Amino acid sequence: MNLIQLTDIKKVYHNEGIDTPVLFDINISVEVGEFIAIMGPSGSGKSTLMHILGFLDRSTDGKYFFDGIDTTTFTDNELAVIRNRRIGFVFQSFNLLPRTTVLENVALPLLYDDSVKDTKTPAENALIAVGLQHRMGYMSNQISGGQKQRVAIARALVNNPAVIFADEPTGNLDSKSGATVMHILQTLNDTGKTIILVTHDRVVAEHAKRIIFVRDGRIESDELVPTQRRAQNIVTED
């Protein structure tokens, strides 16, 4: 089943009268349940592509069908609703709220969904999924970096999104914690969750099932990974 369909997507930044084209005629199709790594050197446009895919930014031209619906003409508020209900984000630098418990951080997206009455149970379940149920009451600054990223994954998971975007999720982590994070993402994908990973690291990218390589704003290659690397859940500190 098709989840994402990008057709001839272009992105041009206008800055002080100078137009800087960043993406040229991008065409991508993503099926439900895929695990895709978007790779490329810095400045290639891979982050911009992820921002457009994640509805954080708009394309200058082209069409974006999400779940069969053309989202090109959506208002800012409609995009906010899609991000809230259908998308989960994991960032390189975790972006947890300070002075706030792990559980409250995970529940945060649900606060922006008025149809959700009980924010606690889904947040607890999401923490169980990343193996951090015993850290629920901790403050976000009382846990390790690897745990922070797992909390961030739980937060991305709490609204049961159609797709999770992970932007260099292991970039700020040691290799062991990074492996655990990749292990969790793979486990999620095994249960059917669509995951799109952005990285410049080939080893990390090979944990996905398909790699889209972006260079100078164009898709250079779009291939399946012959043998997917499986991450081991190394960290057993807790």
Place this chain on the structure above:
Amino acid sequence: MHTLRANITQTLKGFRARKSRTFLTMLGIIIGVAGVIIIVSLGAGAQQLIVGQVSKFGSNIIAVSPGKSNENGPPASVLGVRITTLTMHDVQALKDTGSVPHATYFAPLVRGSATVIAGRESVDTQFSATSGEYPFVQNVPLSEGRFFSIDEGATGAQVAVLGSDVRTALFGTGEALGKIIKVTRTDGTQTTSVLLHVIGVAAAQGTVFFQNQDDQIYMPILVGQRQLLGINYLEFLRVKVDDITYIDQTISDMENVLRREHNIRNAPEGDDFSVRSTAELIKVLSGITDGLRMFLGVMASVALVVGGIGIMNIMLVTVTERTREIGLRKAIGATGERIRNQFLLESILLTVTGGIVGILFGVIVSFLITIGVRYAGYDWAFIISPTAVGLALGVSIATGVVFGLYPAIKASKLNPIEALRKE
């Protein structure tokens, strides 16, 4: 609703984590609100004190002062100007002609300061020279002896009634009635003295119209005027009306007589006197204190505006500091409106907390001032008007909205990508 509750707890946690900064941010609001509360409270207290003092005269009293004064201002004599146009002759005219039928008693008055000597004791005090009708116009409860009679007052008998403080100073616990006192008044190099028989002692009364009634002596008007002051005019005249319903009529009756006596043809512009009831006096004094209160209230609210600008400043800093948080919240689905409301809520919580602290502070200071003024001997009421408290809270909320709106809108317009990228 759970968003609002979560936002409030989150914001209060933030305040607690940055206690001193939060306090300093609120300080302007605290001072402004406390200032308004204190000024309104003191204004109300002062007003009640003044009105209370004047009310002790009784409401069926008419006061005649020499010199013209306009409706809304104080009489000239209050400002310390000596005007000599009102005399005992006028009092006689008001009594005799029968054209002021409802005026029952007349208490003309001159006052001065004097040294009173009895035996080896002496005391500096005030004297009030008046008629024997004075106790009928203004109650003088006596603890010993009697007040001088109407005849004694009219003929200038050499008698005196002592205030309770003067009595104690001169005679202690000993006998006072029948004793002779020497009253000496010094005006520059000129000294005048009279010898008076003590015929009565007034009971302790406290202050009326800011004069300590106990630290004075009463004597017949002629003694004070002729023998001590060497004048023939009056400071003022109080008249008792038989029934409160005739106040207005009596005022105009008296004005007519005085105009005739003084040959005034272009009344009321040419009047050289003013006739007022106690009620009018209260109105005038309340008018003055009302105006003063309003002026001071406006001055205090300037502090609120300054406090509001302080809040705006800190909120702008907060928005900058929390750019990443704003970016994240937007990424996970917060609309611009939600972000705006979150920061608006934060500035309102700041000003409302500041407002509540300011109200408490203002009430405490007002109370301490009340204790101080009461200690000084005035009958001062501790008044906190619920209107002022409500208004202060309302203004606090409004300040939070007005000065929080710009930073909040700024936060709501942040681009999530740039916000997330910011280090």
